[in-house]
Amino acid sequence: MSAQAPTAEKTRTAAPRPPAGFPFRFYRYRxxxxxxxxxxxxxxxxxxxLEALYALGRGEEAWKEFLANMAKPHNLVLSLVVLGFTxxxxxxxxxxxxxxxxxxxxxxxRPPLPMPLxxxxxxxxxxxxWLILLAILAGVLP
Amino acid sequence: xDAIRHDIILVGGGGAGLRxxxxxxxxxxxxxxxxxxxxxxxxxxxxxxEGGAAGVARDDDSLELHAKDTIKGSDFxxxxxxxxxxxxxxxxxxxxxxxxxxxxxxxxDGRVAVRAFGGMSAKRTWYATDKTGxxxxxxxxxxxxxxxxxxxYDEYFATKILVExxxxxxxxxxxxxxxxxxxxxxxxxxxxxxxxxxxxxxTTNAAVKTGDGMALAYRAGVGLKDMExxxxxxxxxxxxxxxxxxxxxxxxxxxxxxxxxxxxxxYDYGVGNKAELGPRDMVSRAEMREFQAGRGFKGPYGDYVxxxxxxxxxxxxxxxxPFVRELAKxxxxxxxxxxxxxxxxxxxxxxGGVDTDSHGATELPGLFAAGECxxxxxxxxxxxxxxxxxxxxxxxxxxxRAAAEFAAGSSAGSESGAxxxxxxxxxxxxxxxxxxxGEKIAQIRRELNHATESGCGVFREExxxxxxxxxxxxxxxxxxxxxxxxxxAIFNTEVVQAIELGNxxxxxxxxxxxxxxxxxxxxAHTRTDYPTRDDSQFWKHSLVKFAPDGPRLSYKPVVKTxxxxxxxxY
Amino acid sequence: xxxxxVKFEVLRFRPESDPEPVFETYEIDCMEDxxxxxxxxxxxxxxxxxxxxxxxxxMGVCGSCGMLVNGRPVLTCAAFVRNYEGTIxxxxxxxxxxVRDLVVELDGFIDKIKSVKxxxxxxxxxxxxxxxxxxxxxxxxxxxxxxxxxxxALCYAACPVLANEPEFVGPAAIALAHRYNLDSRDxxxxxxxxxxxxxxxxxxxxxxxxxxxxxxxxxxxxMAIQQAKMTDFLEWVHILPKKSFT
Numbered sequence: 019m020s021a022q023a024p025t026a027e028k029t030r031t032a033a034p035r036p037p038a039g040f041p042f043r044f045y046r047y048r049x050x051x052x053x054x055x056x057x058x059x060x061x062x063x064x065x066x067x068l069e070a071l072y073a074l075g076r077g078e079e080a081w082k083e084f085l086a087n088m089a090k091p092h093n094l095v096l097s098l099v100v101l102g103f104t105x106x107x108x109x110x111x112x113x114x115x116x117x118x119x120x121x122x123x124x125x126x127x128r129p130p131l132p133m134p135l136x137x138x139x140x141x142x143x144x145x146x147x148w149l150i151l152l153a154i155l156a157g158v159l160p
Numbered sequence: 161x162d163a164i165r166h167d168i169i170l171v172g173g174g175g176a177g178l179r180x181x182x183x184x185x186x187x188x189x190x191x192x193x194x195x196x197x198x199x200x201x202x203x204x205x206x207x208x209x210e211g212g213a214a215g216v217a218r219d220d221d222s223l224e225l226h227a228k229d230t231i232k233g234s235d236f237x238x239x240x241x242x243x244x245x246x247x248x249x250x251x252x253x254x255x256x257x258x259x260x261x262x263x264x265x266x267x268x269d270g271r272v273a274v275r276a277f278g279g280m281s282a283k284r285t286w287y288a289t290d291k292t293g294x295x296x297x298x299x300x301x302x303x304x305x306x307x308x309x310x311x312x313y314d315e316y317f318a319t320k321i322l323v324e325x326x327x328x329x330x331x332x333x334x335x336x337x338x339x340x341x342x343x344x345x346x347x348x349x350x351x352x353x354x355x356x357x358x359x360x361x362x363t364t365n366a367a368v369k370t371g372d373g374m375a376l377a378y379r380a381g382v383g384l385k386d387m388e389x390x391x392x393x394x395x396x397x398x399x400x401x402x403x404x405x406x407x408x409x410x411x412x413x414x415x416x417x418x419x420x421x422x423x424x425x426x427y428d429y430g431v432g433n434k435a436e437l438g439p440r441d442m443v444s445r446a447e448m449r450e451f452q453a454g455r456g457f458k459g460p461y462g463d464y465v466x467x468x469x470x471x472x473x474x475x476x477x478x479x480x481x482p483f484v485r486e487l488a489k490x491x492x493x494x495x496x497x498x499x500x501x502x503x504x505x506x507x508x509x510x511x512g513g514v515d516t517d518s519h520g521a522t523e524l525p526g527l528f529a530a531g532e533c534x535x536x537x538x539x540x541x542x543x544x545x546x547x548x549x550x551x552x553x554x555x556x557x558x559x560x561r562a563a564a565e566f567a568a569g570s571s572a573g574s575e576s577g578a579x580x581x582x583x584x585x586x587x588x589x590x591x592x593x594x595x596x597x598g599e600k601i602a603q604i605r606r607e608l609n610h611a612t613e614s615g616c617g618v619f620r621e622e623x624x625x626x627x628x629x630x631x632x633x634x635x636x637x638x639x640x641x642x643x644x645x646x647x648x649a650i651f652n653t654e655v656v657q658a659i660e661l662g663n664x665x666x667x668x669x670x671x672x673x674x675x676x677x678x679x680x681x682x683x684a685h686t687r688t689d690y691p692t693r694d695d696s697q698f699w700k701h702s703l704v705k706f707a708p709d710g711p712r713l714s715y716k717p718v719v720k721t722x723x724x725x726x727x728x729x730y
Numbered sequence: 731x732x733x734x735x736v737k738f739e740v741l742r743f744r745p746e747s748d749p750e751p752v753f754e755t756y757e758i759d760c761m762e763d764x765x766x767x768x769x770x771x772x773x774x775x776x777x778x779x780x781x782x783x784x785x786x787x788x789m790g791v792c793g794s795c796g797m798l799v800n801g802r803p804v805l806t807c808a809a810f811v812r813n814y815e816g817t818i819x820x821x822x823x824x825x826x827x828x829v830r831d832l833v834v835e836l837d838g839f840i841d842k843i844k845s846v847k848x849x850x851x852x853x854x855x856x857x858x859x860x861x862x863x864x865x866x867x868x869x870x871x872x873x874x875x876x877x878x879x880x881x882x883a884l885c886y887a888a889c890p891v892l893a894n895e896p897e898f899v900g901p902a903a904i905a906l907a908h909r910y911n912l913d914s915r916d917x918x919x920x921x922x923x924x925x926x927x928x929x930x931x932x933x934x935x936x937x938x939x940x941x942x943x944x945x946x947x948x949x950x951x952x953m954a955i956q957q958a959k960m961t962d963f964l965e966w967v968h969i970l971p972k973k974s975f976t
Binding site: 648 | 731744745763776780782786787789791844858864865874877880881910913915
């Protein structure tokens with residue numbers, strides 16, 4: 019559906035070049051790639067939370083087994099990595115989220131709650147759950 | 161030869177061109193309109209206009225007053241009947257643009273805001289902060305996308321108007337991307353290609369202002385009217401020539417010399433108590449006289465004066481003149497909130513152009529012109545600021561409707577002659593690419609700039625104008641021996657520059673010829689050897705027409721309706 | 731004024747003779763207030779007239795002269811030579827097919843702009859004799875920023891999403907759609923919903939924010955896109971009405 023004439027002719031073109039410095043050489047593209055990679059680790063974190071819930075549902079024994087498993091060094095490290103990425107995601111999402119705070123969206127004037135909070139709430143909740151789990155693992159919470 | 165067929169062909173996609181295209185399809189939805197432009201339309205030079213567009217919008221103003229201001233501003237060379245219908249159509253066109261989404265700045269009550277401008281006796285300049293041309297052009301371009309009957313040929317360069325049986329048959333235009341020449345056939349052609357500021361070295365104009373449409377019409381036998389009237393804008397940046405809008409003076413800015421005086425008030429330059437809001441020709445002359453008296457600042461690009469905005473305050477500047485602040489900071493390293501901006505007169509607008517009537521029709525049946533490339537004339541010897549954007553709309557719309565009527569009322573004639581002409585244009589283009597020759601494009605262009613600057617500047621006199629004319633004629637001879645290096649057909653911008661240079665040479669010749677023969681001073685044409693206006697001998701339009709042995713100069717009467725000639729004092 | 735010799739590494743591509751684009755180096759005497767565009771013009775005028783590049787207004791408002799300078803998308807008429815050290819590398823915009831030298835194919839970009847219906851859509855148009863649609867300065871401010879786009883396409887060159895998904899409608903088009911959706915005179919949300927909501931619409935954006943970083947006119951298209959996502963979501967769950975003239 020070209021806005022151009024139906025007879026618009028093409029000539030031989032050279033292939034589009036990707037943005038310079040992408041993905042790792044330019045610092046902002048690096049940050050963006052890390053941001054994209056958080057999805058992997060947050061997915062892992064979700065799996066962990068689901069396992070925790072499932073263990074809880076199966077009774078005291080299963081829960082203790084689950085905790086013992088999570089206390090293993092490689093799982094502790096993984097938990098910390100997931101936490102790190104989640105924190106990065108929340109901060110960056112909030113940073114972009116401030117842009118959603120428009121004066122008006124459609125006919126509705128600026129909503130009473132600051133928008134970033136609204137957007138950050140679900141992920142913030144996820145972060146909180148994971149912190150609680152880690153605290154339980156560390157023995158701070160029963 | 162590839163023939164593209166439409167009903168109306170537009171050459172140029174700026175303010176006038178897009179307005180004409182929309183007017184044509186709205187007048188007759190059955191017609192198809194081709195918009196042939198050497199640029200993507202939103203890149204057209206209309207985009208750089210800053211200050212505003214004039215149209216009566218308040219109860220304390222009147223059409224009569226707007227007409228009187230325009231006629232007086234033109235130093236009484238404007239055709240008064242055309243001015244009358246211009247001022248009447250102006251508000252409607254501006255409201256139409258508002259309906260099409262143009263983000264005009266507003267008063268608190270939601271009405272469009274208007275501001276003061278040079279030579280206007282009431283506030284009637286509509287504005288969109290200080291990027292009015294930008295917002296107008298984008299509103300027009302985006303609105304034009306609605307109409308499927310407007311077909312755009314972006315980056316197609318028109319090189320010749322095709323004429324068959326004494327009537328316009330279309331244009332020969334080549335696709336800059338492929339290098340292929342096409343015969344773009346239609347029953348009417350509207351030229352909206354803008355002015356030719358690039359014949360001068362220091363100009364607010366973009367690279368593309370090379371007078372292409374004027375040259376096309378001229379070579380097709382149509383006269384170029386009032387070419388000697390070249391407007392110098394008083395506040396351009398030295399060196400680059402980048403425009404500092406008149407609105408900066410409209411909002412209260414001062415012009416000061418090296419003694420810190422507001423010289424427009426201190427000395428008698430004819431602007432009276434309008435001071436900085438005097439008409440452009442008077443303010444430019446005042447600045448030049450300050451330079452001559454040694455009261456200008458000296459800089460690497462010549463003398464300059466100061467444009468002071470500091471007293472307006474940061475808030476007002478950021479609200480009304482943000483683009484001016486950005487440009488001054490970027491290009492001369494000056495923040496106008498704290499320091500004065502260096503400015504000097506630079507070439508800005510051509511009052512002259514293709515001779516048309518008030519419908520945009522030329523003497524060649526089917527050929528129309530509108531905008532800066534045309535001369536109706538409503539601007540006469542000097543244009544008032546903010547009349548040009550409105551002019552594009554009013555006469556763009558009028559010529560669009562007139563061209564639609566003409567196309568609908570005529571039948572397609574034979575095409576063989578037109579196709580033949582297009583074929584020879586193709587051959588000419590092919591020969592031009594990579595042509596062997598001793599002269600260089602850039603060198604001839606530089607010498608052309610030098611000739612026009614020295615002969616057709618703010619102050620002119622017989623000998624230097626004659627020298628300029630002779631220089632241009634000589635350059636035309638040397639142009640025939642031009643040598644090009646780029647043999648490619650694909651996006652060859654060297655051959656585009658060569659064609660543009662040829663157009664500029666024709667236009668410059670018309671400018672110099674008309675200038676040397678007008679033995680008076682009127683509007684922007686100021687002669688030190690004939691310093692006064694001579695209504696008895698020169699109250700007439702000059703007309704330059706092509707002839708094989710050199711251009712012919714003649715004159716046309718000015719139309720007067722209600723306003724008597726008087727001394728132009730403010 | 732001081733002159734400085736500067737080396738420029740410029741990407742060339744002549745489709746009739748070059749299999750691939752190739753860099754060529756030029757050395758130019760630059761004045762201290764020159765921009766990169768001035769140097770390119772000096773190369774074309776006096777050194778190599780076969781160099782093709784687009785430019786027009788040289789004051790940052792027409793949008794013609796966007797290119798990559800040392801890897802960053804900039805308007806070459808606003809990129810001052812004095813701000814660069816060493817050899818300056820000039821390439822055509824990324825993410826666009828290259829037509830010739832520094833000239834890229836923009837047809838797709840124009841099509842995307844057109845696809846969001848960037849014009850005032852209303853159920854009933856006011857007659858011209860009734861004057862203007864009243865719009866307060868506050869209402870104007872709501873969309874003003876997004877109307878400043880000069881269509882220079884630097885944001886498209888910078889966007890990492892476009893590198894892999896060339897059908898993404900893109901920052902400028904979304905910002906323009908959002909500009910009209912926010913304009914109090916417009917009633918066309920519903921007409922633009924389809925394009926914005928589609929697979930290649932607002933949800934293809936993954937918060938790189940690079941578009942806003944490179945925008946020379948501070949349009950902040952990333953902000954327009956995030957706001958458009960929110961608006962789209964609220965319209966989709968019918969919390970917000972879709973303004974429509976049908």
